[in-house]
Amino acid sequence: MAAALLSGAEYAALAETIKLPTEAFVDGGFRPALSGARFDTTNPATGKLLAQIAACGPEDVDVAVANAKAAFEDGRWSKLSPNERKHILLRFADLLEQNAHQLAVMESLDSGKPIRECQNTDVPETIHTIRWHAELIDKIYDSTAPVGSNALALVVREAIGVVGLVLPWNFPLLMLAWKIGPSLAAGCSIVVKPAKETTLTALRVAELAYQAGVPAGVFNVLPGGGREVGEPLGRHRDVTMVSFTGSTDTGRKFLHYAAESNLKRVVLECGGKNPAVVLNDVQDLDATARHLVNGAFWNMGENCSASSRLIVHADIKCQLLERMEVHMREWQMGNPLDPDNRLGAMVSKAHFEKVRSYLEQAAAEKLTVVYGGETEKGIYVQPTVIDGVGQDSRLFQEEIFGPVLTVTTFTTLEEAITLANDSVYGLAASVYTDDLRNAIKLSREIRAGVVTVNCFGEGDVTTPFGGYKESGFGGRDKSQWAHDQYTEIKTIWIDA
Ligand SMILES: NC(=O)C1=CN([C@@H]2O[C@H](COP(=O)(O)OP(=O)(O)OC[C@H]3O[C@@H](n4cnc5c(N)ncnc54)[C@H](O)[C@@H]3O)[C@@H](O)[C@H]2O)C=CC1
Ligand code: BAL
DSSP states (O other), rough: OOOOOHHHHHHHHHHHHOOOSSSHHHHHHHOOTTTEEEEEEETTOOOOOOEEEEEHHHHHHHHHHHHHHHHHTTTTTSSOHHHHHHHHHHHHHHHHTTHHHHHHHHHHHHHOOOOIIIIIHHHHHHHHHHHHHHHHHOOHHHHHEOOOTTTEEEEEEEOEEEEEEOOOOHHHHHHHHHHHHHHHHHEEEEEEEEEEEEOOOHHHHHHHHHHHHHOOTTTOOOOOOOIIHHHHHOOOTTEEEEESOOOOOHHHHHHHHHTTTTTEEEEEEEHHHHHHHOOOOOOOOHHHHHHHHHHHGGGGGTTTTTEEEEEEEGGGGHHHHHHHHHTTTTOOOTTSTTTTBBBBBOOOHHHHHHHHHHHHHHTTOOOOEOOOOOETTTTTEEEEEEEEOTSSSHHSSSOOSSEEEEEEEEEEEHHHHHHOOOOOEEEEEEOOOHHHHHHHHHHHSSSEEEEEEESSSOTTTTSOOOOOOTTSEEEEBBBTTTTHTTEEEEEEEEEE
């Protein structure tokens, strides 16, 4: 359950009093980068300096991985019984819950996300994810193979070893949870590399895990850049697996790092350009409009599964856009610490400029801006709907990762399927129809890892999340399938 929202004044007061973590977390304690280097982290909504954070490098990766490996090999975590790990992780979830307001404020300050989302979604989902994987771990059975009576063949799962978890900035807490939940439950030791833009909550979470009883060396966090920390982790020979969420371009690099080092397992959760297909049989246009607005603009569209391409039957486009406009008026934008706001700031000036460049591209292509289209204060982007976007437009093909929804029309179901699948990505899709046969056909024919019908979402912790095509590689986050990522399968054959 989410903790109750505070008032804007209470959040502002809390923001002033929180002691922000600034050091790397290695071997159970905070320590500066070995080089002594630091980088500035600012509040994107105000541009004000929040903290100067340890800027780790390859030498810090070596130390953290050595500690993680020592912890894995001596078994202080990996060889505890699943039940023992479960109890520590449940204590960890309780500590997260006790610090819910603090974590929500840190997340909002660091990323520009609206506090109401941090408090109502990111923090409670993070806690729920840790609890769910903790509860799962002592309920997964190993197997016996169907061999003859002269032997016993066991198929057992074992933790994969030292895992590098490389994170994006759009859901700093939740992506951390999706990866630490199953990896810690399985018994792995982990080295987390948060995005440089959003480091704070990962550091605090590691401290809370240690306080809950996760032993020193098991959960390490190294702030720093992709080149300085991400690449050395990806290339380290003692790292047996990397789980990554971020852009497809960077994901590709981890495959190179693995190929050029120790063939570590690589799991990638990358970009998306997700279609929302609306058929003209849909009865409840208002509910459809509400879901579409949520799908496109939740988290400012900084979401790999955002419904960013509306593919709508030509007959109902105008009515649908009118209904959507009504809902969009409810999405107030501004100070992320004001709980009335549903849209906050873009995560960084650089990302703001990227999103703005697509608004300029729309103008260059002479596309019709139906709603929004403006920026505010050099860091906010209005929720924007752009009509008449053809398949060849960059706006149709490229991941904008901002609050920009393109609109394209179709007249036949086959045309809708072709448009939906016309993407290098295949992460998520939504279909809106009251015809069950059409719902089944579209759900089956759209090449995406998650398809929602008459709603937008990513399922919950019980359902796997990951993509087809260039959206993903190697495994799934969430659900019992996430455990597959972090475990090896071993055969033990015993002759009679
Ligand atoms: N799938 C998703 O959820 C995300 C997608 N993106 C997409 O990527 C675009 C660019 O955002 P970025 O922050 O630049 O994403 P990114 O993919 O570069 O960053 C993700 C993580 O990879 C690390 N990294 C970056 N370069 C690396 C390298 N050469 N070797 C190892 N690690 C490296 C980063 O420090 C960060 O921790 C966004 O505009 C968006 O389109 C960004 C974040 C999340
Ligand atoms: N929406 C959760 C996955 C992601 O955006 O990275």
